Each structure stands twice: as structure tokens, then as C-alpha cells.
Amino acid sequence: MNERYDWLLMILLGVVIALLIGYRLNRWLMSPSPDRLPGIPINERIPDHPAIGMLEEEGYDVVGGKVKINLSFETGQRPIHSRLFVDYVASDDRGELYMVKVSRDRMPVDWTGSGIRDRLMPFLLLYPECAGLLYIDMNEQVIHRLGLDWSDEEWIGNDEYNS
Known part of the structure; x- marks a missing residue:
């Protein structure tokens, strides 16, 4: 037994x-992979700009100034260097962090899916722990809040494919 x-x-x-x-x-x-970027860097030096007032009016608190993100691409022949800039880092009333980009006249955003993807998606992919990206259009005096959501659905804009 x-x-x-x-x-x-x-x-x-x-x-x-x-x-x-x-x-x-x-x-x-x-x-999370250890080779991922360790959270968004915060630059404590915050230069004054009209965008800060717009953010504060909308309930955001600016916690960081301009951040330069150095990039290096291996092409097989030689490394190619570039950089991205985040203009500010802001937090909302829940303490969630947002990257902030201020509009530039020489670099307008085409407000289509592909325009946003090409111009702003790299920021959202670099720091997925951020709540999103705030894009401030200084000409129209408006703040666009962008987030990234993955979808498995096919989006077909032409009705002849929907049958």
C-alpha cells in the first residue's frame, strides 16, 4: 500500500x-526586453514657450524640457546616425506621462493615417510606457492627443472590396 x-x-x-x-x-x-529604452528621459531645464501655457490650460503639467534621442542605424556598410527630438514631457492629473511635439511650419503633419504614421508613430513606438503624444498645433492653437492602438482588422476604404 x-x-x-x-x-x-x-x-x-x-x-x-x-x-x-x-x-x-x-x-x-x-x-520586457532589457535592450529596450528605459523609460522616457526627463530634461529638467524647461525653456519658456507659449505651448506651455496651452498645456497648462488643458490641465497638463510640464515636467520636462527638450529631449534629444540619438539613433544609430546599422546598414551593413557603415552606421548612419540620426536623432529625434521631443519638445516637452507633460503629465496629466492622473500622473501619466505624455511626450509633447510642437508644430513646425517647415514640417507640417498630414492628418491622415499614413501622415500620422510616418511623422509621429516613431515617438509612440520608442516609449510605449507613455500614455501618448500631445501634438500642439501653434497655428490653430489646438492640442491633439494621440495614442497608438494595434488592430488585427483589415481597413479597406474602397467599397468595391467590401462585398
């Missing part, structure tokens, strides 16, 4: 160990 309990105990112990290994493996696979 004792052999029967020994086998039962060994099977139970094996199941518990397998579950523990599966849990730890899943946790390891779902953890």
Missing part, C-alpha cells in the same frame, strides 16, 4: 514542478 502512495506523491510533485516551470517560463517570456 505504501508504494501506491509513493507513486501518487511522485506524480503530484512532478505536476507541481511542471506548473512552476511553466509559470516561470511564461513570466520570463512576457517580461
